[in-house]
Amino acid sequence: MNITLSITKNIHNWLFSIMPEGIASIAEMVLIAVVYLAIFAVAGLYLVLLERKVAAWFQLRIGPNRVGYWGLLQTMADALKLVSKELTGTVKADKFLYNLAPYFVIVTALMALAVFPFTQEFQAFDINIGVLFLLAISSIGVIGILLGGWSSNNKFALIGAMRSGVQTISYELSVGLSILTMVLISGSLQLSEIVEVQKNGWLIVQGHIPAVIAFMIFMIAGTAETNRAPFDLVEAESELGAGFHTEYSGMKFAYFFLAEFINMFIIAAIGTTLFFGGWLSPFGITESIPWLGVFWFVGKTLILVFLMMWFRWTFPRLRIDQLLTLEWKYLLPLNLLNIVLMALIVWLNLTIQF
Amino acid sequence: MDLTKDYKTEFMTNEGLQNLISNWIPDLEFTEEGSQFLNITVKPDQLYQLMSQLKTNNEANFDYLFCLSGVDWGKELGVVYHLESTTHRHTIVVKVKTEDRENPTFDTVSDIWFTADFHEREVFDFFGIIFNNHPNLKRLFLTEDWDGFPLRKDYVDEINMVIK
Amino acid sequence: MDTNIANSNLKSEDYFINMGPQHPATHGVLRLLLTIDGEIIKKVEPDLGYIHRSIEKMCERDSYQQIVHLTDRMDYLSSHINNEAVCLTVENALEIEVPERVKVIRTIIGELTRLASHQLWWGVMGMDVGALTTYFYGFRDRELINDIFEETCGARLTMNYNIPGGLMFDIHPNFVKRTKDFIAHFKTKLPEYDRLLTGNVIFQKRMKGVGILTKEDAISFGATGPVGRGSGFSCDVRKHHPYSALDKVTFKETLRTEGDSLARYEVRIQEMWESMSIIEQLIDNIPEGDFKVATNAVIKLPKGEFYQKVETARGELGVYVVSTGTKNPYRLKFRSPGFSNLSLLNHIAVGGKIGDLVASMATLDIVVPDIDR
Numbered sequence: 001m002n003i004t005l006s007i008t009k010n011i012h013n014w015l016f017s018i019m020p021e022g023i024a025s026i027a028e029m030v031l032i033a034v035v036y037l038a039i040f041a042v043a044g045l046y047l048v049l050l051e052r053k054v055a056a057w058f059q060l061r062i063g064p065n066r067v068g069y070w071g072l073l074q075t076m077a078d079a080l081k082l083v084s085k086e087l088t089g090t091v092k093a094d095k096f097l098y099n100l101a102p103y104f105v106i107v108t109a110l111m112a113l114a115v116f117p118f119t120q121e122f123q124a125f126d127i128n129i130g131v132l133f134l135l136a137i138s139s140i141g142v143i144g145i146l147l148g149g150w151s152s153n154n155k156f157a158l159i160g161a162m163r164s165g166v167q168t169i170s171y172e173l174s175v176g177l178s179i180l181t182m183v184l185i186s187g188s189l190q191l192s193e194i195v196e197v198q199k200n201g202w203l204i205v206q207g208h209i210p211a212v213i214a215f216m217i218f219m220i221a222g223t224a225e226t227n228r229a230p231f232d233l234v235e236a237e238s239e240l241g242a243g244f245h246t247e248y249s250g251m252k253f254a255y256f257f258l259a260e261f262i263n264m265f266i267i268a269a270i271g272t273t274l275f276f277g278g279w280l281s282p283f284g285i286t287e288s289i290p291w292l293g294v295f296w297f298v299g300k301t302l303i304l305v306f307l308m309m310w311f312r313w314t315f316p317r318l319r320i321d322q323l324l325t326l327e328w329k330y331l332l333p334l335n336l337l338n339i340v341l342m343a344l345i346v347w348l349n350l351t352i353q354f
Numbered sequence: 355m356d357l358t359k360d361y362k363t364e365f366m367t368n369e370g371l372q373n374l375i376s377n378w379i380p381d382l383e384f385t386e387e388g389s390q391f392l393n394i395t396v397k398p399d400q401l402y403q404l405m406s407q408l409k410t411n412n413e414a415n416f417d418y419l420f421c422l423s424g425v426d427w428g429k430e431l432g433v434v435y436h437l438e439s440t441t442h443r444h445t446i447v448v449k450v451k452t453e454d455r456e457n458p459t460f461d462t463v464s465d466i467w468f469t470a471d472f473h474e475r476e477v478f479d480f481f482g483i484i485f486n487n488h489p490n491l492k493r494l495f496l497t498e499d500w501d502g503f504p505l506r507k508d509y510v511d512e513i514n515m516v517i518k
Numbered sequence: 519m520d521t522n523i524a525n526s527n528l529k530s531e532d533y534f535i536n537m538g539p540q541h542p543a544t545h546g547v548l549r550l551l552l553t554i555d556g557e558i559i560k561k562v563e564p565d566l567g568y569i570h571r572s573i574e575k576m577c578e579r580d581s582y583q584q585i586v587h588l589t590d591r592m593d594y595l596s597s598h599i600n601n602e603a604v605c606l607t608v609e610n611a612l613e614i615e616v617p618e619r620v621k622v623i624r625t626i627i628g629e630l631t632r633l634a635s636h637q638l639w640w641g642v643m644g645m646d647v648g649a650l651t652t653y654f655y656g657f658r659d660r661e662l663i664n665d666i667f668e669e670t671c672g673a674r675l676t677m678n679y680n681i682p683g684g685l686m687f688d689i690h691p692n693f694v695k696r697t698k699d700f701i702a703h704f705k706t707k708l709p710e711y712d713r714l715l716t717g718n719v720i721f722q723k724r725m726k727g728v729g730i731l732t733k734e735d736a737i738s739f740g741a742t743g744p745v746g747r748g749s750g751f752s753c754d755v756r757k758h759h760p761y762s763a764l765d766k767v768t769f770k771e772t773l774r775t776e777g778d779s780l781a782r783y784e785v786r787i788q789e790m791w792e793s794m795s796i797i798e799q800l801i802d803n804i805p806e807g808d809f810k811v812a813t814n815a816v817i818k819l820p821k822g823e824f825y826q827k828v829e830t831a832r833g834e835l836g837v838y839v840v841s842t843g844t845k846n847p848y849r850l851k852f853r854s855p856g857f858s859n860l861s862l863l864n865h866i867a868v869g870g871k872i873g874d875l876v877a878s879m880a881t882l883d884i885v886v887p888d889i890d891r
Binding site: 447 | 566567570572574575735737738739742751758822823824825834836838840849851853857858860861865890
């Protein structure tokens with residue numbers, strides 16, 4: 001019946017039967033890490049393909065359609081090309097930091113994926129402070145961007161990195177506060193717990209007005225967090241060439257590129273978990289088949305991903321001072337008010353429960 | 355602001371312009387021969403005075419310098435200024451010439467018309483004409499170490515120029 | 519306290535950045551030497567000449583028929599109008615009266631060129647402010663114009679359709695129908711441009727009050743075309759010195775007083791409507807007749823000086839010819855609109871952010887070969 005779960009249980013039992021307990025749990029962790037890595041490297045590549053297809057659709061083009069059926073192998077071919085490319089760099093770059101920077105970005109992106117409950121009991125790491133873990137991990141990524149821009153010894157990269165620092169640190173606040181608003185209503189920091197709470201109705205319905213405001217703020221700030229248009233000042237190709245990753249090539253560039261897409265997936269996944277009931281099916285229509293939760297989770301996440309792509313392909317880019325004005329003068333005060341509103345609604349029991 | 359003001363009312367004929375301008379500086383040469391505009395030839399040391407008066411005088415009011423060209427007349431080097439008034443819509447051509455080919459020098463008009471800044475640099479670049487008081491007189495198109503001034507008639511470059 | 523620090527002798531260096539010669543925002547091989555203070559621009563110094571071909575010197579050894587072809591390579595987006603400028607100079611100097619048919623066709627194709635140029639500008643403009651989709655919308659419609667050109671002239675960009683005395687060939691039989699189809703099509707598509715970009719709140723914020731050029735400065739800098747008209751400088755050559763069939767049509771010269779990037783943007787959008795209106799007035803009654811008058815195989819201009827100005831998509835193009843009566847011009851100067859328009863970049867960009875510089879430069883609509891003749 002429950003195929004996925006029984007497979008993991010069998011492997012778990014098998015590992016523990018042939019090894020001592022310590023080694024077995026380490027082996028299990030490594031195994032899970034490798035599986036996650038494989039799944040999300042490929043998923044990241046397909047997100048790139050999806051982005052290109054969506055862009056083509058917006059722009060009256062066909063998009064990639066030559067490599068594989070319907071262009072399905074296009075990004076694989078691109079990845080293969082990037083792997084085989086020479087790693088160039090500037091002579092006077094700070095070699096150590098320059099080489100370290102991409103790993104900061106990609107490792108943190110992949111680490112954040114560990115805490116998502118893709119469906120019931122399909123979660124690598126179910127800690128009780130899951131939301132805090134997510135926030136903490138996702139703010140490390142900016143260090144990679146700052147290091148990359150600073151150590152490349154390129155003026156455009158430096159400007160990009162400085163913009164990134166300013167932007168990400170500012171919008172971290174809004175992401176954090178909008179998530180906090182939802183924590184107020186769910187009453188837990190554990191992601192699996194947050195999904196459980198939503199069996200009485202998705203949080204965006206339960207929390208109605210403040211939840212919708214929180215969702216809008218979260219999507220805006222989340223787009224800014226991932227440095228995507230209309231907040232792509234960090235790369236801003238018409239202003240800075242390629243921004244912080246100007247001097248990166250080959251696989252190191254691919255890490256930055258892949259991380260951007262995985263981050264987009266993460267933001268959408270947080271949105272799904274906190275606002276749209278995670279792996280829960282609408283009205284519980286597939287409650288009896290738990291593994292279908294993956295389908296619902298990924299489906300909802302992809303809808304949010306599409307929303308972010310929609311932003312990207314229709315909006316012009318903000319200027320740096322407008323970006324900061326938006327955050328500090330509008331989103332942040334609104335967010336603080338929204339928290340108070342949410343607290344009132346929870347306190348007075350005005351939430352909508354089914 | 356009325357943008358569609360009828361400009362034709364204050365238009366001055368070439369004759370009127372000639373009468374007006376000849377009052378300012380005595381020995382100017384006026385001619386309309388071989389050109390659709392009124393041509394004034396001015397001595398280099400009177401150039402700046404004439405130009406600033408052309409701009410500031412209310413009846414003339416030549417506020418639009420639409421073309422500034424360097425010309426090598428063979429013996430002489432010179433600059434031709436095409437001026438138009440955006441209020442009165444009359445046009446005039448001012449010419450200034452010098453026979454000094456080693457060190458041709460005129461006063462700049464870049465403080466009267468901002469556009470002259472770039473145009474004078476272009477003339478300096480191609481004709482080697484030096485403009486006194488120009489804020490930033492250096493090569494514009496060519497590199498700093500370029501030898502000679504390519505648009506002069508006596509310029510030779512056996513490698514790059516194809517002469518038929 | 520603050521002023522003490524600012525005035526003290528702390529060692530500080532200006533931060534220089536080379537924008538270009540290969541940079542997405544410079545639309546060609548133009549190098550801008552920026553002095554910046556953080557994000558704020560302190561000085562912009564254009565460094566030109568990366569693709570200078572010395573067309574003016576080449577003209578001194580070429581015949582007038584050959585010169586027409588060189589002008590394609592200046593402002594390649596207004597190639598037809600550039601050709602027309604030289605042809606008009608020669609025709610006026612020789613006092614050749616070209617047939618009415620030629621005048622009308624020249625005007626129609628000239629306005630189509632302007633439309634195509636503005637469509638490309640609009641696409642690239644969006645890209646410069648970060649909206650990548652505009653590029654494809656602009657090019658979708660521009661392709662249709664290029665197809666019309668290809669059918670009639672055999673070329674899509676550097677058309678060489680004008681010759682002194684008329685046109686190289688007669689128009690293709692499909693020309694009238696396809697042009698009308700295009701106008702009908704583009705009338706439904708131009709509002710789409712507004713919906714996608716003009717009304718966008720981010721776009722408005724990026725453009726409004728950015729890169730302000732007053733009317734006095736516009737005149738003093740010789741800013742022509744939509745740049746000058748965005749500042750309220752009535753500089754449309756088509757209005758003040760009509761040439762070809764432009765004296766037979768009615769159209770409005772679009773003027774805005776704001777002088778900011780948004781004004782320049784809106785002037786161009788409005789000009790597209792006006793161009794379509796001009797074409798509509800002419801397309802249905804192209805007079806019958808010859809498409810050229812015979813000229814001598816060797817054209818010799820009389821001794822004297824000739825000046826002709828036309829309105830290209832970027833502004834006023836002047837052709838100044840000094841002739842000594844031979845088959846080559848003694849001196850030929852092109853007063854190109856882009857050159858004057860670029861010279862004011864420093865004036866409007868100082869004090870703004872890097873993003874403002876890119877936005878203002880996009881509304882100047884420079885074509886580098888036009889500057890580096």
